[in-house]
Amino acid sequence: MTCAAKTCPSADAAHLDGAVMGLNWILLFEAYRYTTVSAATLSYYASPVIVTMLCPVFFHENLTKKQVLCFVMSTAGVTYCLYFSALKELRGQEAAILSYIDPAVAVVISVLVLGEGITGLQVIGGILIIGFAVWNEV
Structure with a gap:
C-alpha cells in the first residue's frame, strides 16, 4: 500500500x-478507584462533547x-x-456489557442517520466484541 507522505501516518x-x-x-x-463508576464514566464520555465544541475553534471545521x-x-x-441511573441498578459485569453496546449503537446510528459506510470486517468485529461479552455472562 502506498500513499502520499502527507496522508500516511508515520510509524x-x-x-x-x-x-x-x-x-x-x-x-x-x-x-474508577477514586470515584464512583458513574462519575468516572460520565467524565470519560464527556470527551466527545469537548472535542465537538473545540474542533471548530482550533481546526476551523464546520458543523x-x-x-x-x-x-x-x-x-x-435525559439520555x-x-x-x-440504570448503571446504579446493575452489577459490574452487566454495566461492562453496556459499555460494549454503546459503541455498537453509535456505529448503527452513524450508518442509518449520518449515511456513513460500514465494512464487513467492522460488522464482524462488532459481533465478536458483543458476542464474547455476552458469552462471558452466560
Missing part, C-alpha cells in the same frame, strides 16, 4: 497514538445541521440521566 505517530490510547484507558480505570442535531441529541441530559 512513530502510530506508536504515539497507541501509547496515548493506553494511557487513556489506564487513567479511566484509575478514576452541518445534521451534526449539530446529533450532537444535541447525544448530549441531552445521560437514564443511562447512569
Whole structure:
C-alpha cells in the first residue's frame, strides 16, 4: 500500500497514538478507584462533547445541521440521566456489557442517520466484541 507522505501516518505517530490510547484507558480505570463508576464514566464520555465544541475553534471545521442535531441529541441530559441511573441498578459485569453496546449503537446510528459506510470486517468485529461479552455472562 502506498500513499502520499502527507496522508500516511508515520510509524512513530502510530506508536504515539497507541501509547496515548493506553494511557487513556489506564487513567479511566484509575478514576474508577477514586470515584464512583458513574462519575468516572460520565467524565470519560464527556470527551466527545469537548472535542465537538473545540474542533471548530482550533481546526476551523464546520458543523452541518445534521451534526449539530446529533450532537444535541447525544448530549441531552435525559439520555445521560437514564443511562447512569440504570448503571446504579446493575452489577459490574452487566454495566461492562453496556459499555460494549454503546459503541455498537453509535456505529448503527452513524450508518442509518449520518449515511456513513460500514465494512464487513467492522460488522464482524462488532459481533465478536458483543458476542464474547455476552458469552462471558452466560
